[in-house]
Amino acid sequence: MTLVYEPGSTPAHRLDPRSKLLVQTTFVAAAFVYTTPPGLLALTGLVAGMLAVARTSPLRSLWEFRVVLPVVVAAPILEGLTLGAPWFVLADAIGPALASVRVLLVLLVTAAYVRTTPVRESRAVIQRSVPGRPGQFLGMGAAFVFRFLPVLQDDVARIRNAQRVRLGAERPVTERVRLLAVAAFARAFDRADTFALALQARCFAWNPTLPELRLGARDLPALALAAALAVAAVVGAT
Numbered sequence: 220m221t222l223v224y225e226p227g228s229t230p231a232h233r234l235d236p237r238s239k240l241l242v243q244t245t246f247v248a249a250a251f252v253y254t255t256p257p258g259l260l261a262l263t264g265l266v267a268g269m270l271a272v273a274r275t276s277p278l279r280s281l282w283e284f285r286v287v288l289p290v291v292v293a294a295p296i297l298e299g300l301t302l303g304a305p306w307f308v309l310a311d312a313i314g315p316a317l318a319s320v321r322v323l324l325v326l327l328v329t330a331a332y333v334r335t336t337p338v339r340e341s342r343a344v345i346q347r348s349v350p351g352r353p354g355q356f357l358g359m360g361a362a363f364v365f366r367f368l369p370v371l372q373d374d375v376a377r378i379r380n381a382q383r384v385r386l387g388a389e390r391p392v393t394e395r396v397r398l399l400a401v402a403a404f405a406r407a408f409d410r411a412d413t414f415a416l417a418l419q420a421r422c423f424a425w426n427p428t429l430p431e432l433r434l435g436a437r438d439l440p441a442l443a444l445a446a447a448l449a450v451a452a453v454v455g456a457t
Contacts, residue, residue, distance in 0.1 A: 231273035245448035280330035343429040
Protein backbone atom coordinates (compact mmCIF):
# COMPACT_ATOMS: atom_id res chain seq x y z
CA MET A 220 0.00 0.00 0.00
CA THR A 221 1.42 3.39 -1.00
CA LEU A 222 1.32 6.57 1.02
CA VAL A 223 -2.01 8.10 -0.01
CA TYR A 224 -5.09 9.63 1.56
CA GLU A 225 -7.42 7.14 3.21
CA PRO A 226 -11.00 8.24 3.97
CA GLY A 227 -11.95 7.91 7.61
CA SER A 228 -13.72 9.46 10.57
CA THR A 229 -10.81 9.92 12.96
CA PRO A 230 -10.32 13.23 14.82
CA ALA A 231 -7.42 13.98 12.48
CA HIS A 232 -9.65 13.54 9.43
CA ARG A 233 -12.11 16.11 10.78
CA LEU A 234 -9.48 18.80 11.33
CA ASP A 235 -9.06 21.72 8.98
CA PRO A 236 -5.96 21.11 6.82
CA ARG A 237 -4.52 24.48 7.86
CA SER A 238 -4.41 23.45 11.50
CA LYS A 239 -2.73 20.18 10.56
CA LEU A 240 -0.13 21.96 8.44
CA LEU A 241 0.51 24.39 11.29
CA VAL A 242 1.11 21.50 13.69
CA GLN A 243 3.42 19.85 11.18
CA THR A 244 5.42 23.05 10.62
CA THR A 245 5.86 23.84 14.30
CA PHE A 246 6.75 20.23 15.03
CA VAL A 247 9.58 20.37 12.48
CA ALA A 248 10.85 23.56 14.12
CA ALA A 249 10.77 21.96 17.56
CA ALA A 250 12.44 18.78 16.28
CA PHE A 251 15.45 20.75 15.03
CA VAL A 252 15.73 22.73 18.27
CA TYR A 253 15.45 19.91 20.80
CA THR A 254 18.20 17.58 19.67
CA THR A 255 19.07 15.93 22.99
CA PRO A 256 17.85 12.44 23.92
CA PRO A 257 15.30 13.76 26.48
CA GLY A 258 13.92 16.24 23.95
CA LEU A 259 13.64 13.62 21.22
CA LEU A 260 12.03 11.22 23.68
CA ALA A 261 9.35 13.79 24.45
CA LEU A 262 8.81 14.42 20.73
CA THR A 263 8.58 10.68 20.13
CA GLY A 264 5.77 10.45 22.66
CA LEU A 265 4.04 13.36 20.94
CA VAL A 266 4.35 11.65 17.55
CA ALA A 267 2.90 8.45 19.02
CA GLY A 268 -0.10 10.47 20.16
CA MET A 269 -0.50 12.07 16.73
CA LEU A 270 -0.39 8.70 15.01
CA ALA A 271 -2.93 7.32 17.46
CA VAL A 272 -5.32 10.23 16.78
CA ALA A 273 -4.88 9.68 13.03
CA ARG A 274 -5.06 5.87 13.46
CA THR A 275 -1.89 5.51 11.43
CA SER A 276 0.46 2.59 12.00
CA PRO A 277 4.07 3.72 12.61
CA LEU A 278 5.54 0.52 11.17
CA ARG A 279 3.38 0.72 8.07
CA SER A 280 4.29 4.38 7.63
CA LEU A 281 8.01 3.68 7.95
CA TRP A 282 7.68 0.92 5.39
CA GLU A 283 6.30 3.49 2.95
CA PHE A 284 9.58 5.42 3.35
CA ARG A 285 11.72 2.31 2.90
CA VAL A 286 13.64 3.94 0.04
CA VAL A 287 15.21 6.51 2.37
CA LEU A 288 15.44 4.31 5.47
CA PRO A 289 18.78 2.68 4.49
CA VAL A 290 20.35 6.14 4.20
CA VAL A 291 18.93 7.23 7.56
CA VAL A 292 20.13 4.06 9.29
CA ALA A 293 23.53 3.95 7.58
CA ALA A 294 24.48 7.56 8.38
CA PRO A 295 25.39 7.03 12.07
CA ILE A 296 27.06 3.70 11.29
CA LEU A 297 29.30 5.21 8.63
CA GLU A 298 30.08 8.21 10.83
CA GLY A 299 31.26 5.94 13.65
CA LEU A 300 33.46 3.71 11.51
CA THR A 301 37.21 4.31 11.49
CA LEU A 302 40.00 2.99 9.27
CA GLY A 303 41.90 1.57 12.23
CA ALA A 304 41.45 0.53 15.84
CA PRO A 305 39.06 0.80 17.58
CA TRP A 306 37.22 0.57 14.19
CA PHE A 307 34.05 2.16 15.57
CA VAL A 308 33.77 5.28 17.75
CA LEU A 309 30.41 5.42 19.49
CA ALA A 310 30.74 9.12 20.38
CA ASP A 311 31.04 10.03 16.69
CA ALA A 312 27.85 8.13 15.84
CA ILE A 313 25.65 9.68 18.53
CA GLY A 314 25.09 12.99 16.74
CA PRO A 315 24.10 11.44 13.38
CA ALA A 316 21.93 8.89 15.21
CA LEU A 317 19.97 11.68 16.92
CA ALA A 318 19.64 13.45 13.56
CA SER A 319 18.28 10.24 12.04
CA VAL A 320 15.69 10.00 14.81
CA ARG A 321 14.57 13.56 14.04
CA VAL A 322 14.18 12.69 10.36
CA LEU A 323 12.11 9.60 11.18
CA LEU A 324 9.83 11.61 13.47
CA VAL A 325 9.23 14.22 10.78
CA LEU A 326 8.47 11.48 8.23
CA LEU A 327 5.91 9.92 10.58
CA VAL A 328 4.15 13.26 11.12
CA THR A 329 4.10 13.75 7.34
CA ALA A 330 2.58 10.30 6.86
CA ALA A 331 -0.19 11.10 9.34
CA TYR A 332 -0.99 14.30 7.42
CA VAL A 333 -1.05 12.63 4.01
CA ARG A 334 -3.25 9.76 5.16
CA THR A 335 -5.84 12.08 6.76
CA THR A 336 -5.98 14.98 4.29
CA PRO A 337 -7.61 14.87 0.83
CA VAL A 338 -5.46 16.20 -2.00
CA ARG A 339 -8.07 18.82 -2.91
CA GLU A 340 -7.90 20.30 0.58
CA SER A 341 -4.11 20.55 0.46
CA ARG A 342 -4.38 22.29 -2.89
CA ALA A 343 -7.00 24.66 -1.48
CA VAL A 344 -4.70 25.64 1.39
CA ILE A 345 -1.84 26.45 -0.98
CA GLN A 346 -3.91 28.41 -3.49
CA ARG A 347 -5.59 30.46 -0.78
CA SER A 348 -2.31 31.14 0.99
CA VAL A 349 -0.38 32.22 -2.12
CA PRO A 350 -2.40 34.65 -4.26
CA GLY A 351 -2.60 34.75 -8.03
CA ARG A 352 -1.15 32.43 -10.64
CA PRO A 353 1.86 31.40 -8.47
CA GLY A 354 -0.54 29.95 -5.89
CA GLN A 355 -2.48 28.14 -8.60
CA PHE A 356 0.74 26.73 -10.02
CA LEU A 357 1.99 25.57 -6.60
CA GLY A 358 -1.38 24.08 -5.69
CA MET A 359 -1.59 22.26 -8.99
CA GLY A 360 1.96 20.94 -8.57
CA ALA A 361 1.27 19.67 -5.06
CA ALA A 362 -1.92 17.95 -6.21
CA PHE A 363 -0.10 16.29 -9.10
CA VAL A 364 2.71 15.05 -6.85
CA PHE A 365 0.28 13.57 -4.30
CA ARG A 366 -1.60 11.74 -7.05
CA PHE A 367 1.26 10.82 -9.37
CA LEU A 368 3.91 9.65 -6.89
CA PRO A 369 1.91 6.66 -5.55
CA VAL A 370 1.37 5.50 -9.14
CA LEU A 371 5.10 5.61 -9.82
CA GLN A 372 5.76 3.70 -6.59
CA ASP A 373 3.40 0.97 -7.71
CA ASP A 374 5.11 0.84 -11.11
CA VAL A 375 8.54 0.42 -9.52
CA ALA A 376 7.19 -2.34 -7.27
CA ARG A 377 5.74 -4.16 -10.30
CA ILE A 378 9.01 -3.84 -12.21
CA ARG A 379 10.96 -5.28 -9.28
CA ASN A 380 8.51 -8.16 -8.95
CA ALA A 381 8.79 -8.88 -12.67
CA GLN A 382 12.58 -8.93 -12.45
CA ARG A 383 12.40 -11.25 -9.46
CA VAL A 384 10.14 -13.68 -11.32
CA ARG A 385 12.62 -13.65 -14.23
CA LEU A 386 15.48 -14.52 -11.84
CA GLY A 387 16.74 -10.95 -11.98
CA ALA A 388 18.02 -11.31 -8.42
CA GLU A 389 20.83 -13.49 -9.80
CA ARG A 390 22.20 -10.61 -11.89
CA PRO A 391 24.94 -8.31 -10.54
CA VAL A 392 23.68 -5.43 -8.40
CA THR A 393 24.83 -2.77 -10.87
CA GLU A 394 22.96 -4.44 -13.71
CA ARG A 395 19.80 -4.80 -11.61
CA VAL A 396 19.92 -1.11 -10.71
CA ARG A 397 20.47 -0.13 -14.33
CA LEU A 398 17.57 -2.24 -15.60
CA LEU A 399 15.27 -0.97 -12.86
CA ALA A 400 16.17 2.66 -13.52
CA VAL A 401 15.69 2.37 -17.28
CA ALA A 402 12.34 0.60 -16.94
CA ALA A 403 11.15 3.00 -14.23
CA PHE A 404 12.01 6.12 -16.26
CA ALA A 405 10.40 4.67 -19.38
CA ARG A 406 7.24 3.90 -17.41
CA ALA A 407 7.28 7.37 -15.83
CA PHE A 408 7.44 9.07 -19.23
CA ASP A 409 4.59 6.90 -20.48
CA ARG A 410 2.56 7.81 -17.40
CA ALA A 411 3.31 11.50 -17.94
CA ASP A 412 2.09 11.37 -21.55
CA THR A 413 -1.09 9.56 -20.51
CA PHE A 414 -1.58 12.01 -17.65
CA ALA A 415 -1.25 15.03 -19.94
CA LEU A 416 -3.74 13.51 -22.39
CA ALA A 417 -6.19 12.86 -19.55
CA LEU A 418 -5.91 16.48 -18.40
CA GLN A 419 -6.70 17.70 -21.89
CA ALA A 420 -9.64 15.33 -22.22
CA ARG A 421 -11.07 16.56 -18.91
CA CYS A 422 -10.60 20.25 -19.80
CA PHE A 423 -8.14 20.87 -17.01
CA ALA A 424 -8.70 24.23 -15.26
CA TRP A 425 -6.08 26.29 -13.50
CA ASN A 426 -8.56 27.62 -10.98
CA PRO A 427 -11.22 24.97 -10.27
CA THR A 428 -13.86 25.16 -7.57
CA LEU A 429 -12.04 24.12 -4.42
CA PRO A 430 -13.57 22.79 -1.20
CA GLU A 431 -14.48 25.29 1.49
CA LEU A 432 -12.09 25.40 4.42
CA ARG A 433 -13.43 26.36 7.82
CA LEU A 434 -11.69 26.42 11.17
CA GLY A 435 -13.94 25.30 14.01
CA ALA A 436 -13.95 24.30 17.64
CA ARG A 437 -12.58 20.89 16.72
CA ASP A 438 -9.37 22.60 15.56
CA LEU A 439 -8.71 24.28 18.91
CA PRO A 440 -6.62 21.38 20.32
CA ALA A 441 -4.49 21.29 17.17
CA LEU A 442 -4.02 25.06 17.20
CA ALA A 443 -3.11 24.96 20.90
CA LEU A 444 -0.57 22.20 20.20
CA ALA A 445 0.91 24.21 17.34
CA ALA A 446 1.18 27.28 19.57
CA ALA A 447 2.87 25.24 22.30
CA LEU A 448 5.35 23.77 19.81
CA ALA A 449 6.10 27.22 18.41
CA VAL A 450 6.73 28.65 21.87
CA ALA A 451 8.87 25.65 22.81
CA ALA A 452 10.92 26.05 19.63
CA VAL A 453 11.49 29.77 20.26
CA VAL A 454 12.40 29.23 23.92
CA GLY A 455 14.71 26.35 23.07
CA ALA A 456 16.46 28.35 20.36
CA THR A 457 17.19 31.33 22.63
